[in-house]
Amino acid sequence: MGKLIGNKIKSAVFISGNGSNLNSIIKNSKKKNFPIKISLVISNKSSAKGIRYAKKNNIPYKIFNSLNMQEFERKALKELKIKKIKFICLAGFMKILSKKFIKKFNNKIVNMHPSLLPKYKGLNTHLKVIENKEKISGCTVHYVSSKLDSGKIILQKKIKVKKNDTMVSLKKRILKQEHLLYPKAIKNIFLN
Numbered sequence: 001m002g003k004l005i006g007n008k009i010k011s012a013v014f015i016s017g018n019g020s021n022l023n024s025i026i027k028n029s030k031k032k033n034f035p036i037k038i039s040l041v042i043s044n045k046s047s048a049k050g051i052r053y054a055k056k057n058n059i060p061y062k063i064f065n066s067l068n069m070q071e072f073e074r075k076a077l078k079e080l081k082i083k084k085i086k087f088i089c090l091a092g093f094m095k096i097l098s099k100k101f102i103k104k105f106n107n108k109i110v111n112m113h114p115s116l117l118p119k120y121k122g123l124n125t126h127l128k129v130i131e132n133k134e135k136i137s138g139c140t141v142h143y144v145s146s147k148l149d150s151g152k153i154i155l156q157k158k159i160k161v162k163k164n165d166t167m168v169s170l171k172k173r174i175l176k177q178e179h180l181l182y183p184k185a186i187k188n189i190f191l192n
Ligand code: GRF
Pocket: 015, 017, 018, 019, 020, 021, 022, 050, 091, 092, 093, 112, 113, 114, 139, 175, 178
């Protein structure tokens, strides 16, 4: 994607829920050598708790609630254009973006997925990992392509699944790693 010269890349984060990854990205984006600046947060849910991180950090945010995807994308694209956004991080964004949208931001949209892709695409990853008695799980940052959770992998972090792990304990441990991996992957994209 080229070296970072001068200003940080204007970026947006899309969320639907708690926004703990958003919080981690915002924290890192304040560091001098971090390649991106979060200039916009978009949520497709007015109930998303993560919106509080945008408010707390005085980051402009938009909530496009209860819209069909076409309407959501139309409004989001308008806002992304106004804010001159060049890079998008999906962080717990629970909708599937259209091919058309992804094409407009070709190789400029990344996502965090809580499994070691290509294993366990889609929802309920931790439950499936536990049910299948996996010994290792983890998280993956990948480019977003038109196929769900299938774009090129940027970085992964493995963790051991403990014998007594529950969905909750595994999710908690992996989420901690997500908060470290997402900023690391963003750095890799722009600074390598
Ligand atoms: C994370 O587990 C992420 O991997 C998945 O959704 C969850 C979002 O958590 N895509 P948060 O909203 O960042 O706290």
